[in-house]
Amino acid sequence: MIAKGYMGRILMVDLTERKITVRDMEDGDARQFIGGSGYGAKLLFDAKAVDCDPLGPDNVLIFAVGPLTATSLFNSDRFDVITKSPLTGIFAESSSGGFWAGKFKKCGYDALVIKGRSSSPVYLSITDEKTEIKDAKAYWGMDTFAATEALQKAEGAGVKAAVIGPAGENLVKIAGIVSDGKHGRLAGRCGVGAVMGSKMLKAITAGGTRKVEVADRESITAINKSLSEPMKVNTQGMADGGTGGGLEASEELGNLPVKNWSGVPWHDGAKKITGLTMAKTHLVKTYNCGSCVIKCGRVVKSQTGPYAGEEIGGPEYETLGLLGSNLLIDDLGAVITSNELCNRYGLDTISTGGVIGFAMEAFEKGLLTVKDTGGLELSWGNAEAVHRLIEDIALQRGLGKLLGGGVRAAAEELGPPAEEFAAHIKGLEPPAHDGRAKFTAAVGMATSNRGACHLSGFSHDFEEGAVLEDLGSPALPRRFTPEGKPENVFRMQNLMGMMDSAIVCKFALFGGL
Ligand code: SF4
Known part of the structure; x- marks a missing residue:
């Protein structure tokens, strides 16, 4: 008998054989691996996908929720995607909020394991009663928002969809999975x-x-009652400015990526693209994932470019950093357009901004020329070129073919001089947190099991900021002292492993969870 909080069942789908089976989740596995990324890692291990081609039929794609999902505990409606990454060649996990996780779990499952390969485009329709493999030819080629809308028409408005865009269809190694459509969320990392x-x-x-x-x-x-007020009060800054509200402070600390991680100051630019500026100039309303009261999501009104006049998703801190400051783009409207393009095509904004920043530096150094870029002046701050390049990456045209493989592969192709400014760890492009500004971020990202990840340790946000006595860290962690860093990161990675397995949004920590 499985513990409460679990549905006790795993949905197994073989797309080659078009076979759907259900198996029990063992109580021992639940207690040892919890759920989410922990249980997903166990399922990946069991599938013996270690030596497979990540884009071949032997790889498995796992969606796992946790025992807290859909229980109404604050900030717990999340899912993890686990697989072998085509970008890094190693273990991949990518977490997403939104509302899909709750809808999936309420079908009666704790995880979904997909193997094989269909011979034609399909989608999975999962309900309380049954799971079907359905023809998706009509949706193939659609962007993520159009596909979500069309699928909701076909399956019912109350249904939630996790979809790929043209980038995923074209096997772009920095493509993600979008859930909940227009104002939704992206499991972006590692090329899932x-x-x-x-x-x-x-x-x-x-x-x-x-x-x-x-x-x-x-x-x-x-718990919800006692946290309701402090959660709102303590995270008011995130509601006001979104995750990008602290972007100027990040730049001050040297934490923000600027000009492909060159470390140059960028005060005026940071002021123009911070989430606080966005709140004054573009914000229409906020939105939240299931069971969240923080509401860090942004709905903004685009004022320029192809989406002018439309209400679209606003960029988060990571996106403002990688597609803004990292490319020296201080036009907030242009970054909003870049974000929208990535969401529609289904691209990870972190890796996309990282690889375009790399390309801009290669262009500056003469390793790429207008011949390689198809006539694009890939100069710093050229937002139009960035928008074109995002499309080229997603549609695998021209230079987009090289960049779609990520920074590491592009640097290998361009040769040794390029490798000197290729920012990645284990093949994964770094998020907008500079390990040189916070030593704990450097240790955390270097030891993260998926490559350059700030979330597997998450200790950077507490450096100079909080004493974590419960975690055996009684003194305020200082940024530039090596002492205690391995221990802090070790403890935080264990705690975050639990949160990624349970699964809970880490921003809830700011609210007091
Ligand atoms: S804080 Fe933001 S990312 Fe986390 S659950 Fe709430 S809306 Fe989602």
Whole structure:
């Protein structure tokens, strides 16, 4: 008998054989690996996908929720995607919020394991009663928002969809998976969208309505009640400015990537693109993932470019950093357009900004010329060129073919001088946190199991900021002292491993969870 909080079932789909089976989740596995990234890693290990081609039929694509998902505990409606990464060649996990996780779990499952490869485009339709492999030819080629809308028309408005865009279909190694459409969320990292595309799987719709049994409903209600006020008060800054509200402070600290991580100051530019400026100039409203009261999501009104006049998703801190400061683009409207293009094509904004920053430096140094760029002046701050390049990456045209493989592959292609300014760890482009500004971020990213990841340790946000006595860190961590860094990162990685497995949004820590 499985513990409460779990549905106790794993959905197994073989797209080659077009076979769908359900198996039990073992209670021992639940207790040892919890769920989310922990249980997903166990399922990946069991699938023996270590030596496979990440884009071949033997790779498995795993979606895992956690025991807290859909229990109504604050900030717990998330899912993890686990697979072997085509970008890094190693373990991949990518986490996403939104509302898909709850809908999937309420179909009666804790995880979904997809193997094989369909011979034509398909999508998975999952409900309380059944799972079907359906024809997706009509949706193939659609951007993520159009596909979501069309699938919701076909499956019912209450259904949520996790979909890939043209980037995933074209096996771009920095493609992600978008859930909830227009104002949704992206499991962006490690090229999980390309793995989905390699299986010819356009989307997974979920429309569950089952109840999730919990062991102690009163405690969940009490925790939510006690946290409701502090959560709102402590995270008011995130509601006001989004995750990008602290961008100027990040630049001051030297934490923000500027000009392909060159470390130059960029005060005036940071002021123009910070989330606080966005709140004054573009913000229409905020939105949240399921069971969240923080509401860091942004809906903005685009004023320029192809989406002028439309209400679209606003960029987060990482996107403002990688597609803004990292490219010396201080036109907030242009960064908003870049963000929208990435969301529609289904591209990870971190890796996309990272690889375009790399290309701009290569252009500056003469390693790429207008002949390579198809006539594009790939100079710093050229937002129009960035928009073209995002499309070229997603559609695998021209220089986009080289850049779609990520920074490491592009640098290998261009040769040794390029490798000197190729920012990646284990093949994954870094998020907008500079390890030189916070030593704990350097240790955390260097030892993260998926490559350059700030979230697997998450200790950077507490450096100079909080004493974590419960975690055995009684003194305020200083930025530039090596002492205690390995221990801090070790403890935080263990804690974050638990949060990624349970699964809870890490921003809830700021609210007091
Ligand atoms: S804080 Fe932001 S990312 Fe986290 S659950 Fe809430 S809306 Fe989603």
